[in-house]
Amino acid sequence: MKSNVCYAAARRAGWLLPVFLFCQLAVTAQEKRLSDYKVSLQVQKKTVKEALASLQASTGLVFTYYDEDLRTSAPVSLSMQNASLDEVLQRLLAGNHLSAQLSGNKVYLRPYRREQALKSGVIRGVVCDKSNRQVLPYATIRIKGTSAGATADKDGIYLIPDVKPGRLQLSVGYLGFATLEKEVQLESGQTLDANFELESLTKALHGVTITGIRRGEVKALNSMRNADNIKYVLSQEQMEKFPDNTVSESLQRVPGVAVGYSYGVARDVIIRGLDPTRNAVQMNGNRIPATETQSRTTDLNGVLSNTVESIEIIKTLTPDRDADATGGVINIISKSAQEEKPTLTGKALVGYNGLTNKPNYDLSASYGRKKNKFGYLVSASYFVSTRGQDRVDISWADYELEGASYRKPESITYEAFHIDRKNLGLTLDLNYDAGRHTTLYLRTNYNKYYEFQYSGSIGHSMEEYDAQHHVADMSIYREGRWRDYHRDIFNINLGGKSLIRNWQVDYDVNLNKGLYDQPKYWNAGFSLNGQAAALDLSTPDLPVINYDNDAARDFSNYTTRNYINRHERVDDKDGQATFNALRKINLGSNKSLDIKFGGRYRYKTNERFRNYYNHVLKAGEADFRLSDYNSAYQRKDFLNGFMHLQGFPETEIMEQYFRENGDKFEQDPTYTRQNTDPDSYEGHEDLAAAYLMGTLRLNKLDVVAGVRFERTSFSYKGNEVLLDETGKYISTTKIDHANSFHGFYPSLNIKYKVSSRTNLRAAVTRSLSRPNYYDLVPWKEIERRRERINQGNPALVEERATNYDLMFEHYFTSIGLLSGGVFYKDVRNVLFDYSYEQQGGEFDGYRINTVSNGAKGRIYGIELAWQQQFTFLPGALNGLGIYANYSYIQSRLTVPGIISTRDIAMPSMRPHVGNVSLTYEKYGFSARISSYFFASFLSEVGDEASLDMHEKGRMQLDFSASQQITGRLKAVLNLSNLTRAKRGDYFGSKEYPLNTYVDGLWGSAGLSFRL
Incomplete structure (x- = not known):
């Protein structure tokens, strides 16, 4: 019956093999082992038969053996309390050349050959803090005098397989804690539990405790x-x-x-x-x-x-x-369950946003426990924030004025945003020790991110200047938008780890879903033409417009005949299976070799649809007037008091009017098809990967080398949209295309341990970057009027890079790090936006805009980091600390262009970026003032340097503090953007600013707890 259930579940899920394996593990996990029975035995000069009879009476098990195997057994004396049956039998049968095997309720005692007497065993355990029993992840455990050892996982659990029996000396090291050594006796074929409780170096750190x-x-x-x-x-x-x-x-x-x-x-x-x-x-x-x-x-x-x-x-x-x-x-x-005692943690904070004058709320709770073989953790977090942003958007163009050419604002837009965000995070983690060196887990995470925006803007389009600082002909646009976004992530993992004949095996089945959904987008724009105004550019990023008359301030003068709404959704789903196997081989004299191999298969679907609609009032219907739809939304202190921004359409009312009076509107098919069909597609991808690697450990030198093979195949369906010589929609044609690419990706990582706290590292690796989904879609937008074609490129291949790294790192005993490194990346087949002129064929002479491979990139830089607690200082000063890092990065990207080939920096690359935080922690108090900074950088590439967009450098200053009220309760304070730092970008040079953003200051305060 169990097999049928497992098969049906696997068939329906489409994951027959992994689920079948899991079911088999679950079934076998129910079988008991000798070590599962806890017994007490008191015998004094008794025969082995008499001792076995006592065990049979106390356990209910039946011991089966041949009398002749026990005839030569000498009397035994044994005193063991609450020990495992496995340990008792090993002691009882020692020297008798008998092994015990459990099957059902029977224990079979059989003689073994001399050459089989000594079987390798396994040492496993948990490393934790002696003061509070909290686990210590990533501790190093070594068997002294050998190369055998292990590193604990994130739950503090370690396992050393294939260990020769005998008396062994174990050593455990952990930064910030005293090294602990323990002598253990490993019997033949035994699985030995050796747990460690380490003491923190509290005294060595001059009274500063390792907390928080x-x-x-x-x-x-x-x-x-x-x-x-x-x-x-x-x-x-x-x-x-x-x-x-x-x-x-x-x-x-x-x-x-x-x-x-x-x-x-x-x-x-x-x-x-x-x-x-x-x-x-x-x-x-x-x-x-x-x-x-x-x-x-x-x-x-x-x-x-x-x-x-x-x-x-x-x-x-x-x-x-x-x-x-x-x-x-x-x-x-x-998160996962790590501690034996039930643990409840959480926080409750209330915040405030200075730009919107609205509250924020931050709530979370997590409860978990690891008891015997079963561990569980449930966690929930909920964050609600109301944010805002003030923005000035300027575009520039050249105008003829007084017989000369001047670069002047072509448009100026003032825009204010009101943003409500809601985040929900849910976690469920279950793990089970199934026995026979097998652990199983189920992990589920759900993250829901919802954002609602209302924005109002006043835009000005300059048609004609009649003086240096005066616009003779200007159109004014007042727009309002309601829109929302759902960005959700769901994943579930089912997997485990097993030890099979000295091979450490892990396996995982993973289902994921990502969602982007914008069900609400309501937009209306009202306009007024033929206006004039004086323009003050004394502060270029905050231009002042003074209208010549009051008509621009009368909302009844602004009209429209259009209303826009739309819906867009993207579903990104995949299923994945992963398998890894690791074998540790002891080469003697502090030398070892780890052999590891495995693979992964992923099937992915990605679907996107857009429905864009432009609803136009039918002939004979009266225009909409802004005075009838004016929103109550306004920003009285726009841009820190620069102006009072108001007068936007309330699109919720317009949406309601459209739904109640749909017969008064007609659709614009060109707008709908041109904005819907090229952007709607569906497709799937297959990823298959396999690898082989080895880790050679030679005393202080670790070398990790191997190669990975990956193959990606994909198939996408898109649309070709044709517009005629007048710009009107003609037709939509379905297109589909399939392709694949593959490659080998070797890597080499070297670590030399100068000391237990100092490492030198070097690496040479190969990597790839896959094209974006939309770039692979075979879509086309053919505009005959403009003699232009916009299209995707399903013939794209992956970018490939060779990466070089060198790094020095030193870890302080007083808890900290000093590191410095350099890196260099040589990237080929870089994807870039490409424009060219079509030669020959039906569209001869058309401009083609697409994405192409072919650019070459080089990125190199320096990374420095220093974090340290100054525990060597006297008295109260030893609570001081620093957290600082800095990166200097340069790049060169050679891009073929429609005008000429250009050498530019990689877009989005900050040449200087870093953090500086000054900290203090002592007597239950913790505080830090932190700055994050970056230098100006290239954000978007134009056809020539004068058309490139750059974002200005910026520094943000933050503050956070906490005070321990009791051992379990703590008060918390957080403040962000203390200086209300603005953001901005510019066009070609800083003389021509494009956007200026003001986000204000925000913060929160409340309590956190650990029970």
Whole structure:
């Protein structure tokens, strides 16, 4: 019956083999082992038969053996309390050459041959803090005098297989804790549990305890120090010490990482100068689906930082990781049950946004326990914020005036945003020790990110200047927009780890879904033409417009006959199966070799649809007038008191009018088809990967080398839209295209341990970046009137990069890190927007706009990091500390252009980026003032240098503090953007500003607890 149920479940899920294996493991997990029976035995000079009879009476088991095997058995004396039956039998049968095997309720005693007498065993256990029993992840465990050892996982659990029996000396090391040694006796074929409780170096740190951020730093630093590759780790405790709510915000604190902003909050993550399309975002080692409309990127504003256990930023790849991460990998580690006692943690904060004068709320709770063989954790987080943004948008053009050419504003727009955001994060983690060195887990994470926006804008289009500072002909546009966004992430993992004949095997089945949905987009624009105004450009990024008459201020003069609404949705789904196998081989004399191989298969679907509608009043219907639809929304202190911004249409009322009076409107088919069909598509991708790698450990030198093979095949269906010589819609034709690409990606990572706290690292790796989904779609938009074709390119191949890294890192005993490194990336087949003139055929002479491979890029830089607690200082000063990092990055991208080939910097690359935080922690008090800064950079590439867009450099100052009220309760204060720093970009040179953004100051305060 069990087999039928398992088969049916597998068939329906489409994952027959992995689910079948899991079911088999679950069934066999119910079988008991000798070690599962706890017994007590007191015998004094009794025969083995008599002792076995006593055990049979107390356990209910039947012991089966041949009398002749026990005839020569000498009397035994034994006293054991609450010991495992396995241990009791080993002692009882010692010297009798008998082995015990459990089957059902019978224990068979059989003689074994002399050469089989000594079987290798297994040592396993948990490493924790002696003071509070909290686990210590990534501790190093070594068997002294041999090369055997292990590194504990994120739950503090370690396993050393294939250990020769005998008396062994174990040594455990952990940064910030005293090294502990323990002598153990491993019997033949035994699985020995050896747990360790380490003492923190409290006295050595001059009275500063390892709590709060320091415990978080210890976890992160140990993970980094013991890693085989170059990575940086942020623990949850570290993230809590910054005023950051989302994973994107937390990542801005990492060396070599920069962020782009969305309404004042970090969103896009740039690693080593490479934008999000060239990086990978994973959860527990599995790629997270996209939550954007065209690309493979994930909006990490949708993942709250208090929902995760830690974040790894992996900068050099190993063959057991996906190769599609030229910049790096952001690996989010979800929470899991770690402690034996029930643990409840959480927080409740209330905040305030200074621009909108609205409150924010931040609530979270997590409960978990690991008892005997079963562990569970449930977690929920809810964050509600009301944000705002004030923006000035300027475009520039050349005008003939007084016989000369002058660059003047072509348009000026003032816009105010009101934004409501809601984040919900849910986590469920279950794990089970199934026995026979097998652990199973089920992990589920759901992150819901909802955003509602209302924006009002006043735009000015300058048709004609009659003087240097006067516009003779100007059109004014007053627009209002309601729009919302759903960006949701769901994933579920079912997997486990097993030890099979000295092979450590792990397996995982993963289902993911990413959603981008914009069901609400209501837009209306009212216009007034033929106006005149004086223009004051004394402050170029804040131009002042003074209307010549009051007509521009009379809302009844603004009219429209159009109303726009639309719906857009993208579903990104995938299913994935992963398998890895590791064998550790002891070469003797502190030498060992780890052999590892595995593979991954992923099937992905990506579908996007758009429905755009322009509803036009029928002939004879009266125009809409702004005075009838004027919104109550206004910004009295727009741009910090620059002006009082008001007079926008209330599109909710217009949407209601449209729904009630649809017969008064007619559709614009050209607008609908041109804005819907080219952007709607469906497709699927297959990824198959396999790898082989080895890790050679020679005393102080670790060498990790191997190769990964990846093959990507895809098939997409798009649309070709044809517009005639007048710009009107003619037809839509379906197009489909399939293609594939593949490659080998070798890597080499070297670590030389100068000492237990100092490493030298070097790496040479190969990586790839896949084209965005939309770039691979065979879509076309043919505009005969403009003699122009916009299209996708399904013939694209992946970008490929060769990456070189060198790094020095030293870890302080007083908890800290000093590191410096250089990197160089040679990227080929770089994707870029390409325009060219069609030669021959039906569209001879047309301008083709598409995406192409062919550009070449080089990125190189320096990364420096210093974080240290100054525990060597006297008295109260030893609570001081610093957290600082700086990256200098340069790049050169050679791009073929329609005018000429250009050498430019990689777009989004910040040449200078860094953090400086001054910290203090002592007597239960913790505080830090933090700055994040970056220099001006190229954000968008034009056809020539004068048309390039640059974003201005910026520094943001934040403050956070906490005070321990009791051992379990803490008060928290967070403040962001203390100086109300603006953001902005410019066109060609800083003389021509494009956008200026003001986001204001925001903060929160409340309580956090750990029970």
